[in-house]
Amino acid sequence: MIAEVGAGALAVALALAVYGSAAAAVGGRTGRAALVESAQHAALGVFAIVTSCLLLLAWAFLSFDFSVRYVANNTNLGTPFYYRLTAVWGALEGSIVLWAWMLSLYTLIVVVRHRTSARDLYPWVLAVMLGVLAFFLLVMTVPAPVFQRLTPVPADGRGLNPLLEDSGMITHPVALYLGFTGFTVPFAFAIAALVTGRVGDAWITTTRRWTITAWYFLSLGLLIGGWWSYHVLGWGGYWAWDPVENAAFMPWLTGTAFLHSVMIQERRRMLRLWNLALVIITFSLTLFGTFLTRSGVIASVHAFTQGSIGVFFLSFLGLVLVVALVLLAWRWEALGAQGELDSVVSRESAFLLNNVLLVAATFTVFFGTVFPLLSEAMRGVKVSVGAPFFNQVNVPLFLGLLFLMGIGPLIAWRRASLDNLKRNFLWPIAVGIAAAAVFRLVGVRSMIAVLSLTLTVFVASTITVDLVRATRARLRTGERLPGALGGLLLRHNRRYGGFAVHLGILVIAIGVTGSQAWSVQTETTLRRGESTALAGYRVRFDGLAASEESNHVKVTGTFTVANGHGAPAVLQPAKKFYPQEQSPIAYVDYRLGLREDVYLVLGDFARDGSQATIRLQVNRLVSWIWIGGIILTLGTLLALAPERHRAGAAVA
Amino acid sequence: MIAAALVYMIYAGVTQSAVYFVTPSELGSAPVAGKAYRLGGMVERGSLRWEPSTLSLTFALSDGKASVPVRHKGAPPDLFGEGRGAVVEGSWTPEGYFRATHIMAKHSEEYKAPHDTNQASIKELMRTLSGGSR
Numbered sequence: 198m199i200a201e202v203g204a205g206a207l208a209v210a211l212a213l214a215v216y217g218s219a220a221a222a223v224g225g226r227t228g229r230a231a232l233v234e235s236a237q238h239a240a241l242g243v244f245a246i247v248t249s250c251l252l253l254l255a256w257a258f259l260s261f262d263f264s265v266r267y268v269a270n271n272t273n274l275g276t277p278f279y280y281r282l283t284a285v286w287g288a289l290e291g292s293i294v295l296w297a298w299m300l301s302l303y304t305l306i307v308v309v310r311h312r313t314s315a316r317d318l319y320p321w322v323l324a325v326m327l328g329v330l331a332f333f334l335l336v337m338t339v340p341a342p343v344f345q346r347l348t349p350v351p352a353d354g355r356g357l358n359p360l361l362e363d364s365g366m367i368t369h370p371v372a373l374y375l376g377f378t379g380f381t382v383p384f385a386f387a388i389a390a391l392v393t394g395r396v397g398d399a400w401i402t403t404t405r406r407w408t409i410t411a412w413y414f415l416s417l418g419l420l421i422g423g424w425w426s427y428h429v430l431g432w433g434g435y436w437a438w439d440p441v442e443n444a445a446f447m448p449w450l451t452g453t454a455f456l457h458s459v460m461i462q463e464r465r466r467m468l469r470l471w472n473l474a475l476v477i478i479t480f481s482l483t484l485f486g487t488f489l490t491r492s493g494v495i496a497s498v499h500a501f502t503q504g505s506i507g508v509f510f511l512s513f514l515g516l517v518l519v520v521a522l523v524l525l526a527w528r529w530e531a532l533g534a535q536g537e538l539d540s541v542v543s544r545e546s547a548f549l550l551n552n553v554l555l556v557a558a559t560f561t562v563f564f565g566t567v568f569p570l571l572s573e574a575m576r577g578v579k580v581s582v583g584a585p586f587f588n589q590v591n592v593p594l595f596l597g598l599l600f601l602m603g604i605g606p607l608i609a610w611r612r613a614s615l616d617n618l619k620r621n622f623l624w625p626i627a628v629g630i631a632a633a634a635v636f637r638l639v640g641v642r643s644m645i646a647v648l649s650l651t652l653t654v655f656v657a658s659t660i661t662v663d664l665v666r667a668t669r670a671r672l673r674t675g676e677r678l679p680g681a682l683g684g685l686l687l688r689h690n691r692r693y694g695g696f697a698v699h700l701g702i703l704v705i706a707i708g709v710t711g712s713q714a715w716s717v718q719t720e721t722t723l724r725r726g727e728s729t730a731l732a733g734y735r736v737r738f739d740g741l742a743a744s745e746e747s748n749h750v751k752v753t754g755t756f757t758v759a760n761g762h763g764a765p766a767v768l769q770p771a772k773k774f775y776p777q778e779q780s781p782i783a784y785v786d787y788r789l790g791l792r793e794d795v796y797l798v799l800g801d802f803a804r805d806g807s808q809a810t811i812r813l814q815v816n817r818l819v820s821w822i823w824i825g826g827i828i829l830t831l832g833t834l835l836a837l838a839p840e841r842h843r844a845g846a847a848v849a
Numbered sequence: 850m851i852a853a854a855l856v857y858m859i860y861a862g863v864t865q866s867a868v869y870f871v872t873p874s875e876l877g878s879a880p881v882a883g884k885a886y887r888l889g890g891m892v893e894r895g896s897l898r899w900e901p902s903t904l905s906l907t908f909a910l911s912d913g914k915a916s917v918p919v920r921h922k923g924a925p926p927d928l929f930g931e932g933r934g935a936v937v938e939g940s941w942t943p944e945g946y947f948r949a950t951h952i953m954a955k956h957s958e959e960y961k962a963p964h965d966t967n968q969a970s971i972k973e974l975m976r977t978l979s980g981g982s983r
Contacts, residue, residue, distance in 0.1 A: 431927075557855045564859060569870070579870035581887065583938075586866040590858045720923050722901040780928050800924030801901060810901050810924040 199257045200265050203250050203344030210246040211334040213239045218327035225320030225392075233320045237308050240327060243334075244301040251298045254343060255285050263354050266347035267291060273356035273777070275748025283367045284357045289491055289506070290343035292370060297333040299378040304330060307382060315403050321389035322382075329381055332513050340506040356748065356777040365425035373418025373445060377483040379411025380452060384480035387473050391524040396469055396531050401459045406837060408459070408476075412452045413833040419445055420826040431783040431798045433718065433814045435822065438587040440495045443566045444486030447559050451479040454555035457548050457605075464610065465536040465545060470525070471552070473532070477521045482559075484514045494570060540612035547605040551598060558594045562587065596648055599706060602699050603656035606692070607663055624662055629655035646714040653703045653710075660696050686835065694836025701829030704821050711818025718814040720800065725807055732815040734760045734795055736768075741806035750774045751784070754799045754809050758788070770799040770811070793817045868938065874915035880941040888917060888947060889936040897931045899924075910935065910947075921949040 217239025224232030254267075258281045263269040271284045271291070286295040304326040311319050337343060383404040390400040422442065423435035436442060455475040462468050489495060492507025525532070538545055569581040607621040632654035636647045664685075671681035686693045721729045723738035730736075739755040752772045759765035771784040787796040793815050800810040870887045890910035897908045906921040908931075919937055929935055929952060937949035 553851055557851065560855070561859060565862075568863070580867050581870060582863055582866050583868060586862040589866065590855075590862045593858070720904055722904065779933070780930055783927050801899070803901070808901060810904065812924070 198264075199253055199262055200344045200346040203253050203265075204338075204342065206246050206250055206253075207334060207337050207344065210243050210250075211331060211338055213242045213246070214327050214331035214334055217243065218324050218331055221320045221324035221327060225324060225389075233323065236320070236323050236327065237312070240301070240304050240308055240323065243327070243330060244305045247294070247298045247301045247334075250344075251285070251294055254291065254294060255282060258282065258284055261354070263352075264347055264350045266345045267343050269347050269351055269354040271355070271357050273354040273748065276354075276357055277362075277747055280357055280362050280366075283361065286370050287357050287361050287366070290337070290341045292374070293333060293337050293341050294343050295370065296374050296378060297330060297337060299374055300326070300330050300333060300381060303378055303382055307385075311403065315386075315399070317393055317395055318386060318389040318400060318403075321392045322385045325385035325388045326381060329385075332509075336506065336509055340509050356775065359749070359773060359775050359778060359782045360429060363425060363429050365421055365429065369418060369421040369425055372414050372421055376411050376413070376415025376418050377445075377448070377486070379407060379414055380448065380476070380480050380483055382407040382411070383455075383476045387476045388521070388524065391473065391521075391528050394528060394531060396473070396528055398462055398466065401462055401472065405459070408452070408456055409833060409837055412449070412456055413830070415445065415449045415452060416829060417826070419449060420823070420829075424823060427819065428785060428787065431785045433716075433796055433798070433812070433816060435712075435819065438562075438565070438584045440566050441490045443562050444489045447562050447566075448479050448482040448486065450555050450559040450562070451475055451482060454552045454559075455479055457555075458552050461545055461548050467536040467538075467545065470532040473525065475552075477517075481514060481517055481521075484510060484517065488514060489566070542608070542613045542618070544605060544608045544610045544613075547601055547608055551601045551605060554594050554597050554601070558591055558598075561590045561594070565590075592645060595706075596645075596652060599649065599652040599656060599703075602702070603652070603659040606696065606699070607659050621659065621662065625655050625658035628658040641714075643714045646710050649706060649710040653706055656699065656703055660700060663696070664693075687838070690835050690838045690840060694832050694834070694838070697832025697835055698829050699832075701825045701827075701832055704825030704828055706825075708818045708821030708823075708825060711821065712816055715817035716814060716819075718812060720810070720812045722808055722810040729811075729813065731813050732793075734758055734813075734815065736797065736811070736813055738809055738811070741802055741809065746773075748775065752781075752799075752802065754802065754811070756797060756811070758795055758797075766795075768795070768797045770797045772799055772802070789820050791820055794819050872912045872915075873910050873917040874912055876917055876941065876947070877915040882941050882943045885938070885940055886947075887936055887938050888919070888949075889934070890917070892929070892931050892933055892935055894931045897925075910937065918946040919949050920946050921952060923952075926952050 217236040220232045220239065221236035224230070224236060254265075256262075257265045257268045258272055259278070261268070261272070261274060267288070267290050271287045272281050276284065284291070286292045304323070307322060307326060311322065315322070383400075386400040386404045386407075390396050419442075422445070426437070427433070427435040455472065458468050458472055458475060462472050488507060488510035492510065494507055538549075540546070565582050565586050569579055572578055572580040603625060604622075609617045629651050633647060633651040636650055641647050641650070667685050667689075668678070668681050671685060672678065676684065717732050719729065719731050723729060723736075725738055725740055728735050728737040735758070737757045737759075739757055741752060741754050743750060743752050745751075750773070752774070753769050754771065756768045756770070757765050758768055766788050768786040768788065770786040772781040773784050774781045783798055783800075785796065785798050787794050796814040796816055798812040798814075800812055802809040866885075868885045868887050870889065873888065873890045876886060876888055888910055890912045893909040893911045893916060896916075897906075899906050901924075904922050904924065906923060906925055907919065909916045909918050911917075919939075921937070921939075936953045937947065938951040938953070939947055939949040942948050
């Protein structure tokens, strides 16, 4: 029953979205308000239907309705309640439903927020949003039908991929998709600006919050993905330059570039064409990422032709790019530069360079990701470039970006005078040089680590210089310190929110640098009672035990970890045996710390419990990455807070 | 200038870190010692030997036509086993075997009914680990 109802409802939603998109476009062209209003109703209808379908799917999972193929493939009677809910988006078809639902939600918010505020652009924005939505509904109807009946109905389902039985799986896809779909809104505004010829700055100021929100969720999705990889996959890392990761990282890079370049347009009326291009590229990369990860093309170019979903995504991507290019060509005249670059030593040029480096990094990641496909398609040999390639090319770019993060926010607009440079950068440079000397003295050997940490200190100093100077200015007017600082943050929340996000990135940079430079690991086999040592830790193997969980059997090793001071800790890594899987899944155990994590993986064991092979890692500074994520969150919230102008200062 | 620098960096990066994906028969016909390869094939039945005390893992990867001896230092990863597909990264040694630095066992996504034999072996495992009381 559920299968038929769901499939029927999605077909209706598809028809509604197609109608709404067309109605909004015609309404926008002819200025007939009734048509636009009708499109709004269609948007509301699509949202209601997709929401019902999502709930229906969740219900099918909760009630073990194995007559729905997707449910049977991704759950079984032993799957706990919690993971039956996350299983809704545990595989391709369901994740497209989640995607479409978020897009329909965003469309509704656009209707509510911009119906009256962005009059001229609005009908076209609605047309684009509903058009993109129609594409996803089409995908849900033809190549990836989620409501497909399975006959005969099996007594039990296959079960969820055990790696997805983790709390990270509720938040990671949700955050990532909120980011991906979020970029549809600025994209829709950009297309609307091109269609109407209002390519000025209105679309940029209107979508500022949308862009920040989408960027934030994408960042969060990437960070949670890293955390999931770190604590579930058991290889001890958080980032592997895997195509799936790269697919999400590329729009993040161009989105970051966009976030910065719009500030130049707001302030100096420059970069109109560039900003339109960036947001179109960012949106296209979200589609490309889905194509890359969902079509099977990564495994081989030949796999791509087996399923039709790849063809759908590639065709839609092509359509988007062609339409965007035609529109850009059409409005070419109007997109001419308004402002000009006055001097190389200016904030504009620092931001411009930031954009160049970010786009260069995007290109590098793109190239490295599709390189195996290109070489297979053109030369018939499969050649891949792994992590060394990405690190080698990207590390210099990222170091350059760190440096610019110190320069950009402080250097003067238009033309920086020598005095301006001295005032802002004398202290940070001095502190940076001193820090570099200290790092060398305490024995940091890797040049990249020294450079990266030095730049981090430099950027932190520039933020401090700015904050101290601004606070002092307020103190001179007779305010007290807490009030002065609070007032400053609230009144200039965009600026200081941005600084806080930068601070979060710095903390993440320290974590990445530290974990790459100083982590150590060993692999060994221990008999019961035997110990091994690594980096000041002694790990003793105490025994193995088996236990039966709701949907798997778990073999747990018990290890005592001592490091000379404090009470010894007990770590219990395990192997989980799922009946639906042919081999066990590792379950990592760890102790997180600010300085280092102790990370223990049970590799193999003797069936009588007499010995176990373990991999022991001491991972340095990894926790800083997660802490950086929290700082980044707080900074984003501050930047998104409603701006308080003069009135706010009086209250503070 | 930046574009030129980027092109150079990418070029240098590719030439230094390109890894050729080969099948056992391709590798067998022209092995180059020291060059980085990704070798993909099936773990031959009866070839897998794992010595926990020395962490020595040896097996043969085959594509049905040719078979390549592989040695690795470290425990067999999850999803790795005889009769199953695996991709190993490493290089060919002059001594006549493939030294794997990395093993990537592939997870299969298609539907599989729970195996009775699999169930039985898990039950057996429960019994031995809990001292034969079950």
